[in-house]
Amino acid sequence: MHDIRQIRENPEAFDAGLKRRSVEPQAQAILALDEQRRAVATRAQEGQSRRNEASKAIGKAMGQGDTATADALKAEVAQLKETLPALEAEEKELTVKLNDVLAGLPNIPVDDVPEGEDENDNVEVAKWGTPGDYAFSPKEHADIGPALGLDFETGAKISGARFTFLKGQMARLHRALAQFMLDTQTATNGFMECNVPLLVKDEAVYGTGQLPKFAEDLFQTTDGRWMIPTAEVSLTNYVQNEIVDNAALPLRMTALTPCFRSEAGAAGRDTRGFIRQHQFEKVELVTVCRPEESEAEHEKMVAAAESILQALELPYRKVLLCTGDMGATARKTFDLEVWLPGQQAYREISSISNCGPFQARRMNARYKPEGSKKTEFLHTLNGSGLAVGRTLVAVLENYQQEDGSVLVPEALKPWMGGLEKLVPQG
Structure with missing residues (x-):
């Protein structure tokens, strides 16, 4: 607002x-x-x-x-x-x-956001890691996954398009990734773990900016509640209609939740595979802070997301989004794009945005600066740390072997119960 x-x-x-x-x-x-x-x-x-x-x-x-x-x-x-x-x-x-x-109007970009119309005008800021050199032609995850337990057919049978059924070792890998991310963001990066509602009221999705403009991208229940498209909604609304104690700032929160998106605005995109689903899991990061802290907190959140990719040794690049590619509530956004050898392309795996006071004004979330009698609006930030399904895709493609097996990243082994690799099932 x-x-x-x-x-x-x-x-x-x-x-x-x-x-x-x-x-x-x-x-x-x-x-x-x-x-x-x-x-x-x-x-x-x-x-x-x-x-x-x-x-x-x-x-x-x-x-x-x-x-x-x-x-x-x-x-x-x-x-x-x-x-x-x-x-x-x-x-x-x-x-x-x-x-x-x-x-109904989008946030105003800060001065250093580059001009542009779409993703082609985004600016690469940095790269990390080197794409692997394979002695064979690497495959896409949708070709590797089915033999390892990524069951697209059963998901579609039960729920329709853009749903997937994970079995056995694939389900274990997915769970391990989620737990590894959550443990890293809490124990290493200092975010407070939260367990949040998945169904929210109109005020919550209005506060974070999904309503009224993007209702078609959401799922709604029969009693009028909304299924969260990301834990950003629940976490950020923690401060809805609150005057937050100055001493408690900054608030850094994280949650692992299912996310639900109708993807009405992305019809026809990534229909093959596990990249764009109606239901997926994500470890979300949210920071609520004083205005003067938001730029530094933005960098901290980006680094927190990067730490997962670096630990998993997944090559990626950091991109500053242009004015035409940012989300409506953001005033500045960095995307992390992971390398997918099967596609021979970098694909988004995390988007970390500084919203300034835009959401806080909608939520009436304030604080009282030290020595002041008047309240001011807080700044809010959000980002993925990371999207679990897309990270699973990246592991499958980057750690694939010629025989169809997939090695387990070294950092992930403590969460995999000793499993060294995923092997095709007969």
């Missing part, structure tokens, strides 16, 4: 920021609506003040025996009783309309 006061103070800067997002100028229309709302609010306040004054004056006039003045004042009060509710209703309607407009 945007701050209407900032738009009033500098409408040109607001429109310039939206232009970088390929959004038409909005400041003039927003300020006209704001002016209309404020005018109605002023009339309502003046009317209420006059009603209070007239009510007091009635008693005084009657005490003086001035019945004519008292009757006139009574008539005025009666008239105000009829008109004030209409003004209050109009003000409320205009406030809702203004908030709806503001809620």
